[in-house]
Amino acid sequence: MCNFVTEREILSAIRNGAVSLRDVTEMTGAGESCGRCKTVIENMLKEASVNVEPNPQGRLF
Ligand code: FES
Structure with missing residues (x-):
């Protein structure tokens, strides 16, 4: 099932603060049943974290 x-x-959960598979599962139920989506969720989380990494030089522009 x-x-x-x-x-x-899932994207909405990530935008609303989910930072782990567990968070996404708690917020959406994804991965709770058959679990086939777990890898996809982890990849989405990684992609999102890459997008929010701070500038390593600490400058905004
Ligand atoms: S729970 Fe079935 S694909 Fe995620």
């Missing part, structure tokens, strides 16, 4: 959580719902 699968919870059929959409990519949009």
Whole structure:
């Protein structure tokens, strides 16, 4: 059985503060049943964290 959580719902959870698979599962139910989406969720989390990494030089521009 699968919870059929959409990519949009997962992205929304990440935008609302989810930083781990556990967070996403708690917020959306994704990965709770069949678990086939776990790798996809982890990749989405990695991609999101890359996008929010601070500038290593600490400058805004
Ligand atoms: S719980 Fe089935 S694909 Fe995520």
